[in-house]
Amino acid sequence: RETWNDPAVQSCAGLIDNAQSIAVLTGAGVSAESGIPTFRDALTGLWARFDPTQLATPEAFAADPALVTRWYDERRVACARCRANAGHLALAELERRSKAAGCRFRLITQNVDRLHQLAGSSDVVELHGSLWDWRCTHCGEQREERAVPFAEYPPRCHCGGPRRPGVVWFGEPLPSEAIAAAWAAAEDCDLFLSIGTSGQVEPAASLARVAAQTGARLVEINPQPTTQSDVVDLVMRGPSGALLPLVLA
Ligand code: BJW
Ligand code: ZN
Incomplete structure (x- = not known):
C-alpha cells in the first residue's frame, strides 16, 4: 500500500x-x-442540499416533472460554465x-x-447517460440540448410531450x-x-x-x-x- x-x-x-x-x-x-459538486461528499455534494431519492428517480419525475427538470436545468447551467x-x-x-x-x-x-x-x-x-441529452416521454425522440436555460419546466417536445434528462435514475437499467x-x-x-x-x-x-x-x-x-x-x-x-x-x- x-x-x-x-x-x-x-x-x-x-x-x-x-x-x-x-x-x-x-x-x-x-x-x-x-x-462540479460530487454527489456524496458531505460538505459540497449536490445531495447534501437536495435529497437524491426525491429528485433522481422516475417516481419523482412522474410526481413533479417541473421540480425535477428545473433541478437538472440548474446543473446544465452550472455545467455549461465549467471547463x-x-x-x-x-x-x-x-x-x-x-x-x-x-x-x-x-x-x-x-x-x-x-x-x-x-x-x-x-x-x-x-x-x-448525459445531462445534455433530453428525450420525450411520449414519442421517445432524444436530442442534444445545449442551449441554457430552458424556457419552461418541463421542456416540451414538438409533439407536446414532457421531456426528461437522458440520465439513468435509480431503478432504471x-x-x-x-x-x-x-x-x-x-x-x-x-x-x-x-x-x-x-x-x-x-x-x-x-x-x-x-x-x-x-x-x-x-x-x-x-x-x-x-x-x-x-x-x-x-x-x-x-x-x-x-x-x-x-x-x-
Ligand atoms: C475526488 C476528488 C478529486 C472528491 N479527485 N476524487 C446491487 C446492490 C445494491 C443495490 C443495487 C444493486 N444493483 C442495483 C442497485 C440499485 C441501485 C444502486 O446502486 N443503489 C445503491 C445506492 C445501493 N442502482 C441502480 O438503480 C442502477 N440501475 C440498475 O441497477 O438497474 C437494474 C435494472 C435492470 C433492469 C430493469 C430495471 C432495472 C442505476 C444507477 C443510476 C445512478 N444514477 C446516478 C444519477 C445520475 C443522474 C444525475 O446525475 O442526477 O448517477 S446516482 C449518482 O451516483 C450518479 C453518479 O454517476 C453515481 C456514482 O457516484 P460517484 O461518481 O461515485 O460520486 P460520489 O459523490 O459518490 O463520489 C465522489 C468521489 O469522488 C468520492 O469518493 C470522493 O472522495 C472523490 N473525490 N474530490 C478525485 N478532486
Ligand atoms: Zn415527443
Whole structure:
C-alpha cells in the first residue's frame, strides 16, 4: 500500500508503461476540480442540499416533472460554465499515448457532464447517460440540448410531450451498449484505474472486481477511501487533477 508520494506516482507510471489493455472508470470526483459538486461528499455534494431519492428517480419525475427538470436545468447551467480540468486532459493524453503504443484503452464514466469529451477523450462509455441529452416521454425522440436555460419546466417536445434528462435514475437499467462495453473492457484489461468514484452505485461499482477477477492490476485515485480500496493494488490518496498529470509527467 502506498500513499500520495513519488514512489506511488512512479509505480503507477510503471504499471501504465507495462499495460497492454487499460480500462479507466471515472466518477464525480474527476470533475470536482472543474467546480462540479460530487454527489456524496458531505460538505459540497449536490445531495447534501437536495435529497437524491426525491429528485433522481422516475417516481419523482412522474410526481413533479417541473421540480425535477428545473433541478437538472440548474446543473446544465452550472455545467455549461465549467471547463475540463487537468485530470480530464491527462486522461485524454493517456488515451492518445496508449493507442500510439499499441495499448488498448477504454474510458468508462459515470459522469453526465461530457467534460471527458470536451478534454478530447474519444469513444467514452457513458454509463449514466448525459445531462445534455433530453428525450420525450411520449414519442421517445432524444436530442442534444445545449442551449441554457430552458424556457419552461418541463421542456416540451414538438409533439407536446414532457421531456426528461437522458440520465439513468435509480431503478432504471443502464444503456445496454454502455454496460456491455464497460464489462468487456473490465474483462479485457490488465490495468484498471478507478478515479474519483465512491463505488457506492451498482452496477458500475462491480467493474473493479470484474477486472480483479480476470487478473488485472488495480489503481485507485481518490482523496478518500472507497468500497474498492480493499481490492486495489495501488492507492493514490489525492485529487485526480493534481495526481494524473504527475503520473504522465
Ligand atoms: C475526488 C476528488 C478529486 C472528491 N479527485 N476524487 C446491487 C446492490 C445494491 C443495490 C443495487 C444493486 N444493483 C442495483 C442497485 C440499485 C441501485 C444502486 O446502486 N443503489 C445503491 C445506492 C445501493 N442502482 C441502480 O438503480 C442502477 N440501475 C440498475 O441497477 O438497474 C437494474 C435494472 C435492470 C433492469 C430493469 C430495471 C432495472 C442505476 C444507477 C443510476 C445512478 N444514477 C446516478 C444519477 C445520475 C443522474 C444525475 O446525475 O442526477 O448517477 S446516482 C449518482 O451516483 C450518479 C453518479 O454517476 C453515481 C456514482 O457516484 P460517484 O461518481 O461515485 O460520486 P460520489 O459523490 O459518490 O463520489 C465522489 C468521489 O469522488 C468520492 O469518493 C470522493 O472522495 C472523490 N473525490 N474530490 C478525485 N478532486
Ligand atoms: Zn415527443
